[in-house]
Amino acid sequence: TRWCLITSHKLYSSVYDPNEKTFEKLLIANRGEIACRVIKTCKKMGIKTVAIHSDVDANAVHVKMADEAVCVGPAPTSKSYLNMDAIMEVIRKTGAQAVSLNVSICCSFLSSLSLQASEGVTFIGPDTHAIQAMGDKIESKLLAKNAKVNTIPGFDGVVKDADEAVRIAREIGYPVMIKASAGGGGKGMRIAWDDEETREGFRFSSQEAASSFGDDRLLIEKFIDNPRHIEIQVLADKHGNALWLNERECSIQRRNQKVVEEAPSTFLDPETRRAMGEQAVALAKAVKYSSAGTVEFLVDSSKNFYFLEMNTRLQVEHPVTECITGLDLVQEMIRVAKGYPLRHKQADIPINGWAVECRVYAEDPYKSFGLPSIGKLSQYQEPLHVPSVRVDSGIQQGSDISIYYDPMISKLITYGSNRAEALKRMEEALDNYVIRGVAHNISLLREVIVHPRFVQGDISTKFLPEVYPEGFKGHKLTDLERRQLLATAASLYVAEQLRSQRFLGTARIPIAKSKRSSWELSVHLGDGTYPVAVSKDGSSFSVEVDGMKLNVTSEWNLASPLLSVTIDGTQRTIQRISRNASGETSIQFLGTVYKLQILTKVAAELSKYMPEKAAEDTSSILRSPMPGTVVAVSVKPGDMVSEGQEICVIEAMKMQNSMIAAKTGKV
Numbered sequence: 139t140r141w142c143l144i145t146s147h148k149l150y151s152s153v154y155d156p157n158e159k160t161f162e163k164l165l166i167a168n169r170g171e172i173a174c175r176v177i178k179t180c181k182k183m184g185i186k187t188v189a190i191h192s193d194v195d196a197n198a199v200h201v202k203m204a205d206e207a208v209c210v211g212p213a214p215t216s217k218s219y220l221n222m223d224a225i226m227e228v229i230r231k232t233g234a235q236a237v238s239l240n241v242s243i244c245c246s247f248l249s250s251l252s253l254q255a256s257e258g259v260t261f262i263g264p265d266t267h268a269i270q271a272m273g274d275k276i277e278s279k280l281l282a283k284n285a286k287v288n289t290i291p292g293f294d295g296v297v298k299d300a301d302e303a304v305r306i307a308r309e310i311g312y313p314v315m316i317k318a319s320a321g322g323g324g325k326g327m328r329i330a331w332d333d334e335e336t337r338e339g340f341r342f343s344s345q346e347a348a349s350s351f352g353d354d355r356l357l358i359e360k361f362i363d364n365p366r367h368i369e370i371q372v373l374a375d376k377h378g379n380a381l382w383l384n385e386r387e388c389s390i391q392r393r394n395q396k397v398v399e400e401a402p403s404t405f406l407d408p409e410t411r412r413a414m415g416e417q418a419v420a421l422a423k424a425v426k427y428s429s430a431g432t433v434e435f436l437v438d439s440s441k442n443f444y445f446l447e448m449n450t451r452l453q454v455e456h457p458v459t460e461c462i463t464g465l466d467l468v469q470e471m472i473r474v475a476k477g478y479p480l481r482h483k484q485a486d487i488p489i490n491g492w493a494v495e496c497r498v499y500a501e502d503p504y505k506s507f508g509l510p511s512i513g514k515l516s517q518y519q520e521p522l523h524v525p526s527v528r529v530d531s532g533i534q535q536g537s538d539i540s541i542y543y544d545p546m547i548s549k550l551i552t553y554g555s556n557r558a559e560a561l562k563r564m565e566e567a568l569d570n571y572v573i574r575g576v577a578h579n580i581s582l583l584r585e586v587i588v589h590p591r592f593v594q595g596d597i598s599t600k601f602l603p604e605v606y607p608e609g610f611k612g613h614k615l616t617d618l619e620r621r622q623l624l625a626t627a628a629s630l631y632v633a634e635q636l637r638s639q640r641f642l643g644t645a646r647i648p649i650a651k652s653k654r655s656s657w658e659l660s661v662h663l664g665d666g667t668y669p670v671a672v673s674k675d676g677s678s679f680s681v682e683v684d685g686m687k688l689n690v691t692s693e694w695n696l697a698s699p700l701l702s703v704t705i706d707g708t709q710r711t712i713q714r715i716s717r718n719a720s721g722e723t724s725i726q727f728l729g730t731v732y733k734l735q736i737l738t739k740v741a742a743e744l745s746k747y748m749p750e751k752a753a754e755d756t757s758s759i760l761r762s763p764m765p766g767t768v769v770a771v772s773v774k775p776g777d778m779v780s781e782g783q784e785i786c787v788i789e790a791m792k793m794q795n796s797m798i799a800a801k802t803g804k805v
Contacts, residue, residue, distance in 0.1 A: 154183055160476045161185050165234035167225050170532035171549060173200035176238050179468040188232045190225060192218035194540060199532050206232055213542045229259060236475060238262040262475045264450050268425045272448040275319045276357050282445040285424040287417045290444045292359025303340040304333045306358050316340060318347030319355040327394045329361055346794050364598045365436040368403050370418035371459045373470055376428045377479045382415030383463050384489055386455055389597045390586055392507035398586055400494045401458035404595030410441050421448060429474055430467045457530060457551045461493035492560040493553045496583040500545040503582035503610050507602050509764040510545045510790050514538050517574035517699060521567040526553045539576050541765045547578065561587050568729055569711040572699045581612055584729030612730040621688060622705045623727050624661050625681035626712060628670045629690040631736045632657050632679060637696060660742030662735040760797055766790030777805045
């Protein structure tokens with residue numbers, strides 16, 4: 139009765155019983171890819187949908203997909219997507235029978251929703267008690283202890299101020315993790331290795347927590363150094379039944395936010411998997427949980443695991459679980475909310491194949507592994523032509539990535555019969571993903587999935603800082619790859635020169651027959667300039683680089699954003715990002731964008747006479763590396779500051795960032 143449907147668009151169960159009645163209309167109080175994901179399942183189940191949106195999201199994809207859409211306020215989430223009163227009014231006006239919510243307002247919403255119970259309004263998710271208990275990290279930790287779930291040593295109460303935070307941290311022993319009690323998604327979390335970092339972490343964590351969750355309470359616990367982050371997906375109904383749907387490996391993170399996830403984990407053996415699953419189910423039953431939820435654990439090198447938190451919502455990374463189990467988790471949540479019992483037993487839950495998810499963000503990965511980027515998607519093309527690829531997104535070509543919301547572009551998922559196959563498809567999918575108009579993290583994602591440590595499964599939450607201690611710099615070309623890039627760029631240049639001589643497939647001036655078949659070029663890449671000789675042979679080019687000849691073949695469709703090129707039998711998918719009249723061009727090759735300048739031999743010889751523009755001296759300027767809001771200024775004109783001193787605090791995408799002075803001087 140279930141299977142994993144492998145198509146270019148979706149990788150989850152598509153089995154629905156038309157005789158199993160649920161709801162006629164469902165309101166989705168969310169946005170982006172998760173709202174679109176819920177709408178897709180509702181359409182298949184025959185449920186009409188109502189979308190809410192802010193004024194800047196009027197043309198968003200989830201608004202277009204829904205049967206009805208209502209504006210609930212201006213751009214800030216507190217005034218729109220988290221505006222409980224406005225959402226309640228939309229429920230009354232549209233007659234929605236059920237509501238799928240942003241978890242941040244579930245508790246306050248449910249208290250009001252109880253007033254609507256007589257009208258038959260149902261929440262898609264667990265009840266108020268479970269959300270409150272698991273949403274509060276302090277209470278959830280106490281409940282986990284009582285349910286015999288392994289927990290991290292730490293202080294179980296609320297930390298009152300910075301002085302108390304330092305005292306507690308000393309008692310626990312450094313390093314410690316300072317966490318927002320109501321937090322999630324990496325917000326309101328700081329690692330502290332000494333007293334000074336504890337005080338600073340207390341300040342920023344409490345501010346982020348208040349901004350993101352309206353609750354500035356913090357807790358402190360022992361920081362488990364170099365762990366894996368592995369979570370268990372649970373599913374429970376209102377009849378006392380609960381299942382664990384295997385694990386997800388989520389150790390590849392930056393700033394405590396997940397970047398790459400996979401299911402299953404390469405690290406767990408069947409015994410550890412079962413023990414983690416049984417503890418996750420025990421916790422779910424302890425709070426009478428009824429919906430899909432995620433119990434997160436930290437796992438050390440000896441496979442000891444400790445409860446981290448429970449998320450009472452559909453996690454971003456849920457698609458990898460759907461791929462290996464064949465279950466549609468949104469459908470299961472809707473069925474449970476209606477009161478149906480689970481259809482499956484624990485023994486029915488399989489691990490079929492392997493799935494990998496990459497979170498594609500509008501971020502600059504060269505800045506702290508990803509600082510937000512904003513702008514309009516001038517060109518956007520998902521790699522749905524690649525086999526066994528699923529893309530969950532809430533944007534389209536022309537969409538705006540703004541400062542108001544999370545900078546996620548999409549979740550890119552690939553599936554294979556084994557891990558190697560899933561990773562190979564992910565590599566191909568990333569190469570074929572076209573994103574223009576904003577910075578994105580495709581280069582970082584591709585480097586992670588092909589890195590030898592990741593391929594071997596040797597990972598932890600410290601993977602990125604360990605592999606890139608000086609920060610991410612992009613792909614480092616081998617000598618062979620450098621020659622391939624130079625040959626491809628030179629061939630592309632010549633193909634374009636030849637195309638410019640033709641008009642509608644014929645020569646521009648029929649009497650001027652061009653018999654040129656060879657070109658001598660100079661290609662500048664990085665710190666080097668390379669002489670390149672190109673000769674044409676039919677649709678192929680013979681290119682000499684470093685005294686070696688390479689054969690470059692392609693259809694040379696220069697109007698396509700993607701170009702499949704074969705270099706001496708090796709297929710590469712490249713993208714030409716930009717070019718100008720001075721020979722400068724940017725090419726995405728192996729995920730990383732390289733800047734080149736291609737000139738004829740004569741032009742290269744003359745270019746030395748061109749004056750160079752002096753670089754701007756920015757050492758005396760503090761320039762924000764990302765768009766955001768100035769929430770605090772720590773200095774005033776005339777103040778003397780020293781190198782490393784905080785000047786101001788910028789909040790971007792709900793994360794607070796301290797901006798520091800680059801040198802000693804006067805403001």
